[in-house]
Amino acid sequence: MVRQHNSWYTHYMNTVAVVFYSLEGHTKYLAEQLAERLGADLVPIQPKKTYPTKGFAKFFCAGRDAILKWNIALQQPLPELESYDTVVLCTPVWAGTTSAPVYSFLKQTDLSSKKLFLIATCRGGSTKRCFERMRKTAKGASILGEERFVHPSEQTQERDEAQIESICSVVQEHS
Numbered sequence: 539m540v541r542q543h544n545s546w547y548t549h550y551m552n553t554v555a556v557v558f559y560s561l562e563g564h565t566k567y568l569a570e571q572l573a574e575r576l577g578a579d580l581v582p583i584q585p586k587k588t589y590p591t592k593g594f595a596k597f598f599c600a601g602r603d604a605i606l607k608w609n610i611a612l613q614q615p616l617p618e619l620e621s622y623d624t625v626v627l628c629t630p631v632w633a634g635t636t637s638a639p640v641y642s643f644l645k646q647t648d649l650s651s652k653k654l655f656l657i658a659t660c661r662g663g664s665t666k667r668c669f670e671r672m673r674k675t676a677k678g679a680s681i682l683g684e685e686r687f688v689h690p691s692e693q694t695q696e697r698d699e700a701q702i703e704s705i706c707s708v709v710q711e712h713s
């Protein structure tokens with residue numbers, strides 16, 4: 539069972555937050571798996587304006603914002619992360635790079651005192667530029683690692699098991 543990030547218990551007991559943005563559910567599914575196994579809090583990033591989920595508009599709007607590195611408006615208040623030592627940050631890949639909501643979150647949040655594990659989900663393309671942008675934008679954070687997943691879902695759980703376990707070991711070792 540995943541606890542909410544503002545409950546009394548997690549506020550005082552947890553040091554790991556799994557922060558994610560997901561348009562179509564793959565990244566959300568993975569973030570939920572990670573949070574559950576780590577006993578971590580699950581913290582969504584929410585753009586003020588939601589992206590279209592269908593057709594040309596989806597690729598046009600989301601692709602444009604990622605390519606142009608737009609620092610988009612996010613719902614306020616931004617996630618409160620002061621009480622966490624470690625953040626597992628999960629993004630979909632958009633147009634070969636970090637999704638605009640996660641890029642904007644990094645621009646608007648000071649993670650310089652945090653340990654950060656980077657996760658990208660994609661449909662099979664490269665995640666190199668996505669991780670480069672995340673590292674560059676998360677100024678000062680200590681990066682624990684980065685992992686790429688192709689369309690994680692219930693159907694790929696067996697395929698992804700070892701990778702998920704390995705992320706959890708690294709995070710637990712450092713938190």
Ligand SMILES: Cc1cc2nc3c(=O)[nH]c(=O)nc-3n(C[C@H](O)[C@H](O)[C@H](O)COP(=O)(O)O)c2cc1C
Nearest residue numbers: 560561562563564565630631633634660661662663
């Ligand atoms: C606008 C847009 C651009 C995308 N660009 C890429 C890409 O360059 N490479 C890739 O492998 N997948 C790309 N994808 C696929 C997503 O990265 C992939 O489906 C991801 O798992 C979606 O995560 P979500 O379900 O949490 O939104 C793109 C998806 C969208 C909506």
